[in-house]
Amino acid sequence: MDLTATTTDLAAAAADVARLLPTRVYDPVLAGLVLRAAGGEVELAGSDREHAVRLTRAATVHTDGAVVVPARPLAETLRSLEDPQVRLVVEGSRLAVRTSTARFALPLLDLASHPGIPPLPPAAGVLPARTLTAALTPVSSAASKDDALPMFTGVRMHSAPGGRLELIATDRYRMAFASLPWAPAGELDVLAPAVVLAEASRQPDRAAEVTVHADADRIALSWAGGSVSTALLAAPFPDDRVRKLLEAVIDSTVVVEADVLAGAVRRAVPYAGPHGSVTIQVDDGELRVRGSDPQSGESEESVKATIDGNRVTKTFQARYLTDALRAFGGRRVELRIQDGLRSTVLTSQPGEDGVELTYLVVPLRTVS
Numbered sequence: 089m090d091l092t093a094t095t096t097d098l099a100a101a102a103a104d105v106a107r108l109l110p111t112r113v114y115d116p117v118l119a120g121l122v123l124r125a126a127g128g129e130v131e132l133a134g135s136d137r138e139h140a141v142r143l144t145r146a147a148t149v150h151t152d153g154a155v156v157v158p159a160r161p162l163a164e165t166l167r168s169l170e171d172p173q174v175r176l177v178v179e180g181s182r183l184a185v186r187t188s189t190a191r192f193a194l195p196l197l198d199l200a201s202h203p204g205i206p207p208l209p210p211a212a213g214v215l216p217a218r219t220l221t222a223a224l225t226p227v228s229s230a231a232s233k234d235d236a237l238p239m240f241t242g243v244r245m246h247s248a249p250g251g252r253l254e255l256i257a258t259d260r261y262r263m264a265f266a267s268l269p270w271a272p273a274g275e276l277d278v279l280a281p282a283v284v285l286a287e288a289s290r291q292p293d294r295a296a297e298v299t300v301h302a303d304a305d306r307i308a309l310s311w312a313g314g315s316v317s318t319a320l321l322a323a324p325f326p327d328d329r330v331r332k333l334l335e336a337v338i339d340s341t342v343v344v345e346a347d348v349l350a351g352a353v354r355r356a357v358p359y360a361g362p363h364g365s366v367t368i369q370v371d372d373g374e375l376r377v378r379g380s381d382p383q384s385g386e387s388e389e390s391v392k393a394t395i396d397g398n399r400v401t402k403t404f405q406a407r408y409l410t411d412a413l414r415a416f417g418g419r420r421v422e423l424r425i426q427d428g429l430r431s432t433v434l435t436s437q438p439g440e441d442g443v444e445l446t447y448l449v450v451p452l453r454t455v456s
Contacts, residue, residue, distance in 0.1 A: 089153025090177040091125045093145060095187075098130070098174060099166035101143045104291060105134045106159040108141045108284065108316065120197045121159035122205075123176065123183075126152045130176075133205050134159055139284055140205045143291070143314040150177075156197040157183045165192050208310055208317060209303035213253065215270035217311065218294040219441040223255055223266035224286055226415030226445060231282035232259035242279040242321040245300070245307070247272050253300075257282055262408050263431070263448040264415065268441070276300065279321040280307045288316035337430070340370050340397030342423040346416035346436075352377040352389045353413065357406050359387040365452050366409065369401045370425065379406075400425050402432060402451040412447040 105121050113119050113136060124131040130147040134140070155178060162185070166174065171187035178184075182193040224243065232240035244256045253270040257263070285307070292298055292311035301308040301317070308317030352375075356366045359379030369376040375393050380386040402425060413421065416436050424433040431448040438444045 089123065089125050089155055089183075090151035090175075091130055091147045091149045092173055092175045093130060093147040095166060095169050095172055095174045097145045098132075098147075098176075099163070099169070101132045101145050102159070102163040102166050104143060105132050105141050106163040108139055108287060109134045109159050110136050115201070116158070117156060117197045117201050118203070119159055120156040120202065121162055122154065122156050122199070122202060124154040125149045125176075135203050135205050137203050139316070139318045141288075141314070141316045142205050145313075153178060154199060155183055156199045156202050157194040158197070161194055165194075206306070206317065208308045208315060209301040209306050211273045212276040212300045212302045213247065213270045213272040213274070214297055214299050215253065215268065216294075216441070217289070217292040217296045217298045219268050219270075219443060220298055220309075221289045221294070222439065222441050223253075223268045223443045223445065224289045226411075226447065227255045227257045227264040227266050228282040228286035229257075229411045229415070230259060230262050230264035230447070231257040234259075238321050239279070241282055243282045243285055244279050245276055245302075247274075247276040261405075261450050262412065264412075265446045265448075267444040270300075276302055278302050278307050281318055281321060284316070284318045285309075288318075291316060337426055338397065338424050339427045340395065340400050340425045342370060342375060342393050342395055342425065343420055344375060344391060344393040344423070346413045346419055346421040349375065349377070349391050349393075349421070350410060350413035350417075352391050353406055353409055355389060356387050359384045360406050363452070364406045365403050366406045367401060367403045368409075370395060370397075370399050372399075397425075400427075404432070404449055404451055408449050412449050415445060415447055 109119055118136045122133040129144050131144050133142040165185055169187055175186040181196055185192040228243055240259050246254045248254045252267050255266045288309045291314055296311045299310045306317050306319055308315055353366055356377050356379035359381055360366050361381030367378040375391045377389045412434050419436045421434050421436050431450050434447040
């Protein structure tokens with residue numbers, strides 16, 4: 089194999105593949121990056137049998153061929169290069185990475201023992217990349233990071249009537265729900281790993297069309313120039329029980345600029361104490377954002393808002409509230425505050441992408 093390619097393109101693709109591969113494996117070849125050069129392009133791919141990624145970049149191919157090399161050393165080497173062009177050429181048992189002034193050599197791994205990239209499951213539907221990312225990024229942030237509870241580390245993807253795709257994730261303390269337009273090609277109801285799915289949705293260009301593929305075992309996203317697939321989690325969590333959380337009994341409704349409120353919450357964090365809690369007090373025409381801790385001190389900041397309903401005071405974990413507000417960045421957000429320890433519901437008017445987003449945050453306690 090012998091090829092020349094644009095350094096920045098190759099470096100970005102190698103980094104994306106490496107990021108989706110495990111760092112600790114019993115077989116080094118599973119942490120390897122497969123390079124296939126042919127027909128004016130080079131394919132960079134990797135698979136650990138659970139996740140698989142394939143990206144294609146333009147290249148001048150001098151000699152066709154395929155090799156496997158350690159993914160992260162190659163990605164780090166390419167990222168550090170300053171030459172606009174880089175040449176990759178097999179030299180004996182090494183892959184040489186050459187520029188006009190330098191040479192680096194990586195050991196070749198056994199291509200025959202690599203599991204390869206599994207074929208994509210059947211297509212379930214198509215939608216713009218920017219729409220998928222706009223919905224999947226905030227929804228995946230509500231999924232748990234605790235692998236001891238795998239059900240809550242996933243995003244449920246469910247095809248709904250009217251050409252809508254619904255995404256739901258929860259870690260039991262917060263929940264995010266999004267409904268977005270798509271062109272379905274079949275039924276879809278799966279629970280996919282949130283971290284992998286969110287990372288995959290950021291790979292294609294925002295203007296690209298993304299196809300969602302799924303079967304009983306795997307889900308994949310594909311676009312012109314790449315694909316990412318992963319094994320599904322267990323059966324989806326009960327949808328009817330989760331949906332009941334969206335049926336809010338409103339005690340007070342607050343409309344406020346999401347970025348302004350998020351800034352006030354961020355400034356209260358240094359005073360949020362060991363539990364990282366901030367208090368939101370609904371007053372006449374404003375919200376009061378407070379942080380208080382005997383060791384750190386206290387803070388209070390007023391934020392203008394439109395209020396409809398009773399004066400209430402709620403205490404939230406700051407990081408959960410911050411994640412929720414970040415999902416509505418640049419827009420006015422409506423907080424539907426419920427009595428007692430019931431969730432506060434955050435929502436907003438759909439954006440130009442047609443994404444309807446709802447975020448629920450459970451208060452820590454009620455202050456009367």
